[in-house]
Amino acid sequence: MSKQALSDQILMSIxxxxxxxxxxxxxxxxxxxxxxIRFAICFPDVYEIGMxxxxxxxxxxxxxxxxxxxxxxxxxxWVDLDKILRKENIKLFALESQDPVIDFDFLGxxxxxxxxxxxxxxILDLSQMPLYAKDRDESFxxxxxxxxxxxxxxxxxxxxxLFYIGEGEVTYGALxxxxxxxxxxxxxxxxxLLDASQIKGIYVPSLYQVTYKEDGTINSFKxxxxxxxxxxxxQIVTDFSRSTYPTAPVVPFIKxxxxxxxxEIARGCIRGCRFxxxxxxxxxxRQKDLCKLKEDALKIMENTxxxxxxxxxxxxxxxxxLGELVNFLIxxxxxxxxxxxxxxxxxxxxxxxxxxxxxxxxxSSLTFAPEAGTQRLxxxxxxGLTKEQIxxxxxxxxxxxxxxxxxxxxxxxxxxxxxxxxxxxxxxxxISEVYYEIPKDQRNGKCQITVSTSFFVPKPFTxxxxxxxxxxxxxxxxxxxxxSSIRSQKNQKSIKYSWHEADVTILEGVFARGDRKxxxxxxxxxxxxxxxxxxxxxxxxxxxxxxFDECGIDIGFYTTRKxxxxxxxxWDFIDIGVTRKFLKKEWENAQNxxxxxxxxxKCSGCGAKKYNGGVCYENEA
Amino acid sequence: MKMRxxxxxxxxxxxxxxxxxxxxxxxAFRRTSIDISFTEGFNPHQxxxxxxxxxxxxxxxGEYMDFSVNSPIDIKKSMDELNAVMCEGIMVTGIYPLIxxxxxxxxxxxxxxxxxxxxxxxxxxIDENTWDTLNDKFYKNALEISILKKTKKxxxxxxxxxxxxxxxxYTENDEKLLFLSLDTGSENNLNxxxxxxxxxxxxxxxxxDFGYHIKRTELYAKKDNNYLTLGEYECSATL
Numbered sequence: 001m002s003k004q005a006l007s008d009q010i011l012m013s014i015x016x017x018x019x020x021x022x023x024x025x026x027x028x029x030x031x032x033x034x035x036x037i038r039f040a041i042c043f044p045d046v047y048e049i050g051m052x053x054x055x056x057x058x059x060x061x062x063x064x065x066x067x068x069x070x071x072x073x074x075x076x077x078w079v080d081l082d083k084i085l086r087k088e089n090i091k092l093f094a095l096e097s098q099d100p101v102i103d104f105d106f107l108g109x110x111x112x113x114x115x116x117x118x119x120x121x122x123i124l125d126l127s128q129m130p131l132y133a134k135d136r137d138e139s140f141x142x143x144x145x146x147x148x149x150x151x152x153x154x155x156x157x158x159x160x161x162l163f164y165i166g167e168g169e170v171t172y173g174a175l176x177x178x179x180x181x182x183x184x185x186x187x188x189x190x191x192x193l194l195d196a197s198q199i200k201g202i203y204v205p206s207l208y209q210v211t212y213k214e215d216g217t218i219n220s221f222k223x224x225x226x227x228x229x230x231x232x233x234x235q236i237v238t239d240f241s242r243s244t245y246p247t248a249p250v251v252p253f254i255k256x257x258x259x260x261x262x263x264e265i266a267r268g269c270i271r272g273c274r275f276x277x278x279x280x281x282x283x284x285x286r287q288k289d290l291c292k293l294k295e296d297a298l299k300i301m302e303n304t305x306x307x308x309x310x311x312x313x314x315x316x317x318x319x320x321x322l323g324e325l326v327n328f329l330i331x332x333x334x335x336x337x338x339x340x341x342x343x344x345x346x347x348x349x350x351x352x353x354x355x356x357x358x359x360x361x362x363x364s365s366l367t368f369a370p371e372a373g374t375q376r377l378x379x380x381x382x383x384g385l386t387k388e389q390i391x392x393x394x395x396x397x398x399x400x401x402x403x404x405x406x407x408x409x410x411x412x413x414x415x416x417x418x419x420x421x422x423x424x425x426x427x428x429x430x431i432s433e434v435y436y437e438i439p440k441d442q443r444n445g446k447c448q449i450t451v452s453t454s455f456f457v458p459k460p461f462t463x464x465x466x467x468x469x470x471x472x473x474x475x476x477x478x479x480x481x482x483x484s485s486i487r488s489q490k491n492q493k494s495i496k497y498s499w500h501e502a503d504v505t506i507l508e509g510v511f512a513r514g515d516r517k518x519x520x521x522x523x524x525x526x527x528x529x530x531x532x533x534x535x536x537x538x539x540x541x542x543x544x545x546x547x548f549d550e551c552g553i554d555i556g557f558y559t560t561r562k563x564x565x566x567x568x569x570x571w572d573f574i575d576i577g578v579t580r581k582f583l584k585k586e587w588e589n590a591q592n593x594x595x596x597x598x599x600x601x602k603c604s605g606c607g608a609k610k611y612n613g614g615v616c617y618e619n620e621a
Numbered sequence: 622m623k624m625r626x627x628x629x630x631x632x633x634x635x636x637x638x639x640x641x642x643x644x645x646x647x648x649a650f651r652r653t654s655i656d657i658s659f660t661e662g663f664n665p666h667q668x669x670x671x672x673x674x675x676x677x678x679x680x681x682x683g684e685y686m687d688f689s690v691n692s693p694i695d696i697k698k699s700m701d702e703l704n705a706v707m708c709e710g711i712m713v714t715g716i717y718p719l720i721x722x723x724x725x726x727x728x729x730x731x732x733x734x735x736x737x738x739x740x741x742x743x744x745x746x747i748d749e750n751t752w753d754t755l756n757d758k759f760y761k762n763a764l765e766i767s768i769l770k771k772t773k774k775x776x777x778x779x780x781x782x783x784x785x786x787x788x789x790x791y792t793e794n795d796e797k798l799l800f801l802s803l804d805t806g807s808e809n810n811l812n813x814x815x816x817x818x819x820x821x822x823x824x825x826x827x828x829x830d831f832g833y834h835i836k837r838t839e840l841y842a843k844k845d846n847n848y849l850t851l852g853e854y855e856c857s858a859t860l
Contacts, residue, residue, distance in 0.1 A: 002633055002709060008740075009831040012678050017636040023709050025648070251648060253637045259644075305651030305706070336651070337665045360663045 005093035005100075006081075014080045018253045019047035022095035025251040026303060028064045028071070032097055035070040036180050038104040039063055040094045040141065042074040043112070044119035045534065050075040051250070052258035054312055055110060055147065059168045061246035069176060072096040073250075074107070076119045077126065079532065085126050092126035101127040105179065107141040109160075111149030114511035115504065115534035117156055120145075121526040124159065131523060133161045133206060138189050142179075150203075151234075151281050152460040152571040155514035155522065157205035161193060165574055166201045166235030167267075169243050174199045197228045201235035204228070208573070210516055216557055218515065218568040234281070234576045238613035240267060241289035247299035251306070260308035260341065261300045263293055265325065269314035270599035270615055272606075273371070274382045274590050275410065277459035278314055280578050283606060284614030285599055290321040294328055301338070308339040317346040318600075326354050334358075346385075347393035352400050365404030365450070366397050372413060373423025379593040380415050382586070387427065394431045398438060404448045405431060410456040411478045411499070414467045414590060421478060424451060425485035425495075432491035450496045453482060455505040459512050460571040461578065463586035469509045469559040475502035503541040507533070510558040515570040518558075521551045579607035622690050623723050626703075627715035627852050631680045631836070634710035639674040645711070646686065653702040658689035672726035672840055672851055673733065673805060676812075681837035683734070685851040687719075687726050715852055723855040729842035730851070732786060733805040735813045739797045741832030747824075749792045759823050760788040768819045781819065784811040805840070 002023060004011070011017040032038060041060055043050030050056065056073070063071035072094035077085060085092065091100035101107055107127070109120055121131055124143070130136050133143065145153060146164040153163045164172070175196060182192045197204040207228045211219040223230055237243045245264065252259075268285035269278065297309065309329060313319060329340050340358040345351040347366055355364075368390055372378045375387060394405060409424050428449050435447035455475045458467040470478075479499040486497050510518065525547035532538040548555055563569070565584060572580075582605065589596055596604050599615045609616040630642070637645065647667050650657050659665035672685040696716045703713045739745055759766070765780040787802035799820075803811040813835050821828040841848035842855075 004633060008678070008834075011636055012831060016638075017677070018638070018641060021633045021636055023633055025706070025708055253634075253641050253645060255641065255644065302652060305648030307647065307651065337659050337667075338651075339664075 003098050005090065005098040010081070010084055010088075014084065015078060016047075016254055019075070019078065020081065020095070021253075022073075022098065024253055026248045027073075027096055027250045028060075029096060030064070030070040032070055032099065036068040036183070037070070037106065037176055038099075039069055039071040039106045039108060040074045040101045040104045041071055042101075042107060042109045042123055044076050044109055044116045044123055045532075046078055047075040047252070048254065048256050051252045051256040053110065053112065054262050054264060055112075055168065057246045057249040058244065059108070059172075060250070061248070062169065062244045063172070065244070066173075066176070068180065070097075072099075072104075074101055074123065076122055076532070079538070082122065082126065082531070091128050092123065102129055102140065104141045107143045109143065109145050111145050111147040111153075111156075113534060114149055114155075114508045115539075117511060117522050118526045118530045118533055120156060120159060121523065122531050125526075132158055134158070136161070136189075138187055142189075142192075148277060148281065149511075151277070151574060151576065152512065152514070153203065153205065154516050154570040155511050155518035157516055158519040160205060161189075162196060163203040163205070164201055164235075165203055165232050167237050169237045170235035171199055171201050175202065194225065194228070197223075200233050203232045203574070205516075210570075216554075218570065221568060221570075221573055231573055231575050234574065236282075236577075236611055237267070237286070238611060240286035240614070241292050245296055247296055248303040249300065251304050258310070259306070260310045260339075261297075261304055261306040262310050262312045263297055263300075264288065264312045265293060265316065265319045265322075266313040268614065270318055271315060271384065272382055272586075272596055272598060272604070274380070274463040274586055275371070275413065275456060275459075277462050280461045280583075280606075281576050282314070283576070283578055283608035284611055284616045285318070286614040287319060287321075290324060293325060297329065298332065301333070301336075307337070308341055309333060310341040310343060312343075314344065315346070316342055316344050317348075317351060323350070323354070326358075330357055347397060348389070349396050352393075352396050352402075356400055364402070365406050365448070366393075366402050367406040367408065368393065369408040370427060371408065371410050372416075372420060373409060373425075373427055374420045376593055377413060377416060377420040377423070379595050380590045381410075381413055382590070382596055384595060384598065387430070390427065391430060391434055395434050395437075398435050398443075398447070401444075403435065403444055403446075404450075406450045406452065407431070409451065409453045411453045411482065412456045412470050412475055414464060418481065421482050422485045424453070424482050425489055428486060428495045429489040429491055432489075432494045435494075436491070446494050448496070449494055450498070451482075451486065452498050452500075453479060454500040455502060457505060457509045457512055460569065461574075461576050461583070463583050463590055465513070465569065465583065466563045466565060466587055468562050469506070471556075471560060472502040472506050475505060501536065501539070503544075504533070504539060506555060506559055507541075507544060510555055513570070514558055517551075517553060521547050521553050524551055577606075577608040577611055582606040622693065623719040623721070624688050624690060624694070625717045625719055625723075625726060625851060625856070626686045626688060626713060627717070628684050628686065629682045629712045629714055630675060630684055630710060631682065632710035634708065635675075635678055635680045638677050639671070642675075643669065643671065645708075649703060649706050650688075652706040653699070655694060655699050655702065656691045658691050670725055670727055672730050675837060676835075679835045679837060682714075683837055683839035683850075685726050685840055717852045717856045720855050720857045726840075726842075726851055728807070729854060730806040730840055731804070731808070731843040732841040732848050733803055733837055734787075734839040734841075735799075735801045735803065736836045736838055737799040737801065737813060737817055737833050738836070739833045741826075741829050743826050744797050744824075744832065747797065752790050752792055752797055755790040755820070755823075756788065759790070759820060760785065766816075766819050766823075768815050768822070770815065781811055781815055784809050785816060788816075 063069045074094050142161045144162040145160045150163045193204045196202050209224050210221050213219045266287045268282035270285045371383045428451050458464045528543045658668045668689040670687050700713050766782040767778050767780050770779045784804040789800040840851050
């Protein structure tokens with residue numbers, strides 16, 4: 001039997017022990033003695049969430065294809081095991097070898113959402129490593145962060161040795177070669193980090209000095225040494241179709257949140273919604289070659305045996321060959337009873353026709369994301385979706401037999417008025433009226449419209465990065481307003497309403513646009529017991545408020561404060577291709593309610609063309 | 622065509638629960654060319670049923686699962702194909718074609734064999750002769766073996782002796798072991814843990830739930846007055 005880090009007694013006394021045993025289909029076993037670099041790749045949340053993440057599967061596969069690297073997975077132990085590891089003084093281990101993380105060369109942590117920040121400290125702590133990078137000498141693994149939250153790494157910068165800015169496929173090779181060279185020549189962490197900062201896309205926070213003005217805003221953000229680059233450039237895959245992709249991803253024993261094979265059909269988005277960070281940082285939009293997708297789909301099916309295939313992209317409908325791809329999948333997979341799921345589709349006749357082939361119409365619901373209640377506000381956020389399109393989509397859907405509709409909105413968007421909030425209720429009402437246009441004998445009971453609102457959090461590298469937030473109390477008021485508006489509609493019985501927590505939104509807002517001063521708040525909250533903040537059951541707002549208070553940090557500085565356009569923002573040292581000039585222009589367009597066309601309609605000169613690929617060159621090809 | 626598959630689940634995979642094991646086999650079948658049958662309806666699933674769910678933490682070398690195929694299969698080739706896509710600890714050890722009207726494994730199961738191995742130092746330190754006398758004193762000569770059986774609804778004292786068809790306490794390579802044949806299935810069902818618990822009580826030692834390992838070794842159905850392994854029962858001679 002393979003070596004196990006946990007005793008039978010522990011494995012028998014915890015929930016879902018299969019989270020911790022490794023050995024899954026397609027997991028990689030290597031002899032640690034035969035590699036130069038041991039890399040622990042970590043998703044700082046529970047196994048079922050982490051195993052659903054495509055990015056880790058891509059990097060795991062890519063790293064392990066190298067003979068000199070052994071990459072293993074690490075996830076946050078659930079709270080039951082967390083307690084046991086602390087009590088019994090057991091070091092956190094990687095799944096494959098069950099060896100302690102502390103013995104690895106690298107600990108790579110993916111940063112997918114801000115609310116996982118205390119879990120990062122849990123990972124470091126349970127590994128028995130000092131939380132702060134400055135306290136870790138050569139004997140500890142180098143801790144490197146990547147993923148969307150790395151586009152503003154500052155709130156957690158002090159915990160990390162390095163950050164990788166951009167898509168992981170590009171420069172890890174260079175980093176590994178450099179590390180091997182240093183290991184051979186006698187490894188000195190400081191010297192290594194200095195050299196690593198020369199690799200494009202690598203940010204070493206300890207090599208930069210931040211000074212602040214009296215009002216708390218940044219005065220200067222500069223490299224401490226002459227040859228350290230002042231600007232870190234985002235790395236992206238140019239030839240997306242030929243880029244590495246796992247055709248034998250790990251198949252978990254226990255049911256992961258996303259228990260299906262994923263085909264990444266495109267990266268980036270042509271739409272340019274002004275609130276959306278993914279829409280900016282993954283620019284330019286790149287599509288994967290149809291033939292490559294077909295080949296991969298067959299291989300992944302053969303290697304995993306998954307019973308469902310899902311397409312991954314920011315907007316499936318914008319994939320040029322969607323119809324051909326879906327028809328191929330139906331032909332190949334439907335006969336083998338493999339389900340096909342099509343997320344992020346625009347609802348129109350084309351997509352409804354496709355969906356009627358792959359879904360049980362009566363049971364499934366259709367999702368619209370108007371994001372805002374009125375056309376005016378939808379223009380502000382550049383969500384190019386009109387009321388007419390929504391109602392037509394709903395009409396076609398109802399005629400096609402669907403009767404469940406989900407609607408997603410955001411509250412607290414810049415320039416929002418009461419009319420916009422009321423628009424959420426009236427749009428839901430209008431959709432229900434479209435349903436009741438169908439003669440009574442032809443419809444299937446009531447329609448079910450579910451309205452969900454989340455509170456808008458301004459993110460770095462979006463046109464809304466300068467937008468002030470509101471207070472928790474204001475957000476709750478807004479949700480109440482929408483609720484009463486919905487309750488006063490004629491068909492209100494057909495409409496359900498739910499909204500997200502306001503307190504978590506505030507915290508997310510602080511982390512999203514926070515600076516280096518925030519790290520001690522995160523540490524303080526963690527030491528008070530905050531962990532799994534993304535889980536409503538564990539989120540403890542009082543402890544967070546205490547932590548801010550004890551650290552003397554004013555939440556309002558990060559949330560409700562109005563940022564000036566010339567203020568140095570904590571993430572300004574990163575170059576994502578999309579220029580600050582473009583973001584400013586878009587921020588102005590938002591105030592003026594001017595819609596910007598999508599990348600296929602017209603190039604708006606955002607700056608991402610410099611990457612020499614993707615949609616920017618589609619018409620030239 | 623109805624088929625019965627025999628498999629082992631040993632080592633670390635004993636921590637995979639029953640539902641997850643089912644999903645594991647569903648995916649495994651999809652990785653082979655075996656033409657498994659599906660149920661009808663909008664969300665068809667593979668026709669597959671397990672004889673007797675194995676508790677988390679229990680190993681087995683005698684598990685059975687029924688499935689159906691649309692066309693005849695080559696037994697050896699199918700076993701090889703399946704074993705090529707298994708993980709460490711799960712191995713297919715037999716595939717048995719069944720007669721057309723064969724009943725489901727779960728409905729015919731009557732008896733299960735277990736081997737219990739003790740880690741518990743107190744048990745391990747019992748001398749060999751004393752351990753051997755348990756065969757008579759604890760089992761053969763006992764009028765009844767009573768134990769407090771707790772269910773969600775009630776607690777009651779039951780005599781489990783009639784459900785213990787065979788009991789053997791023995792020592793091998795310095796290990797204290799029990800061999801048990803216990804009533805299993807819908808009519809009478811005895812969890813081996815209850816037997817071990819009763820033994821602890823008899824020995825006047827504080828019960829330790831983590832002090833032993835359970836391995837199931839075989840499952841049987843009853844035919845007339847004989848027990849046949851599930852691989853033999855209603856197995857079609859042809860093919």
